Amino acid sequence: MPAVLKIATWNVNSIKVRLGHVLDYLRSATPDVLLLQETKVPEDQFPRLEIEALGYRAAAIGQRGYNGAAILSKLPMSDVARGLPGFEDEQARYIEATIADLRIASLYLPNGNPIDSDKFTYKLDWMRAFRNHVRSLLALDQAFVLGGDYNVAPEDIDVFDPATMAEDAVCRPEARALFREVIYLGVTEAFRTLHPDLTQAYSYYDYQAGAWEKGRGIRIDHLLLSPTVADRLVQVGIDRAQRGLKQPSDHVPVWCELEGV
DNA sequence: ATGGTTGCAGCGCAA
Numbered sequence: 001m002p003a004v005l006k007i008a009t010w011n012v013n014s015i016k017v018r019l020g021h022v023l024d025y026l027r028s029a030t031p032d033v034l035l036l037q038e039t040k041v042p043e044d045q046f047p048r049l050e051i052e053a054l055g056y057r058a059a060a061i062g063q064r065g066y067n068g069a070a071i072l073s074k075l076p077m078s079d080v081a082r083g084l085p086g087f088e089d090e091q092a093r094y095i096e097a098t099i100a101d102l103r104i105a106s107l108y109l110p111n112g113n114p115i116d117s118d119k120f121t122y123k124l125d126w127m128r129a130f131r132n133h134v135r136s137l138l139a140l141d142q143a144f145v146l147g148g149d150y151n152v153a154p155e156d157i158d159v160f161d162p163a164t165m166a167e168d169a170v171c172r173p174e175a176r177a178l179f180r181e182v183i184y185l186g187v188t189e190a191f192r193t194l195h196p197d198l199t200q201a202y203s204y205y206d207y208q209a210g211a212w213e214k215g216r217g218i219r220i221d222h223l224l225l226s227p228t229v230a231d232r233l234v235q236v237g238i239d240r241a242q243r244g245l246k247q248p249s250d251h252v253p254v255w256c257e258l259e260g261v
Numbered sequence: 262a263t264g265g266t267t268g269c270a271g272c273g274c275a276a
Contacts, residue, residue, distance in 0.1 A: 013267075013268070013276085014267090014268055014269080016268095017267090017268070038268095038276090040268075040269070064269085064270090065268085065269045065270065065274095065275095066268095066269080066274095066275070066276095111275080111276060113275090113276080119275095151276095206265085206266080206276085207265085207266035207267050207276090208264085208265040208266045208267085209262090209264075209265045209266085210265085211265090211266095247267095250266090250267075250276080
């Protein structure tokens with residue numbers, strides 16, 4: 001067991017296209033656990049051999065073309081559960097496993113745009129089910145790290161231009177309120193807790209209109225920690241350099257380090 | 262700029 005456990009989350013926007021970057025990241029950043037989203041492949045097409053060759057185990061949920069999530073871990077994984085508990089979901093958006101003493105999830109929360117469509121309703125339904133599941137984990141005194149693409153920018157500080165994004169599903173008050181409901185249960189969002197006033201700290205830059213070059217990003221990828229895990233939080237970062245590589249994902253990795261886990 | 266880009270699938274849709 002390492003003295004410090006490093007857990008990263010990264011929406012890769014296709015594991016097939018991004019496999020080279022993911023393998024490079026495992027070698028250079030050496031997270032103990034890497035949570036992936038938008039893998040866009042069925043479970044049986046997940047490239048586990050290349051990942052296992054670097055000393056990681058892999059558990060995945062997926063579907064053809066869209067969605068998909070995975071957990072990569074240097075440490076043994078047990079009790080893998082696919083799908084958000086208590087929510088009938090045709091889409092592959094949630095996977096959870098036990099690593100050491102932690103319940104760890106990789107989740108891809110629905111985007112919800114446009115907000116006048118049933119996609120937004122689906123997003124809010126998904127968030128209510130997620131909140132209920134977090135409540136259950138807390139009731140069990142289960143230590144956890146729930147990481148992924150939440151598709152919620154919690155506050156205006158997390159958005160390059162709040163006015164431009166006001167009608168976007170990631171900024172809507174209904175989505176922000178449900179995100180806060182999770183926080184108010186007693187959950188800690190790692191990045192903002194250690195960097196309360198840091199601006200220009202984004203995890204996503206649109207491919208369109210030169211968003212990366214103009215610094216027009218949003219912070220929607222998060223690591224949520226249960227109370228005893230939050231007590232062990234020592235460092236958090238966003239690996240923005242990944243966005244400047246050739247053929248990048250539109251998201252970059254967000255990571256945290258936990259001591260004494 | 263009622264645009265712009267990427268990935269997938271397959272000649273539109275999701276992000």
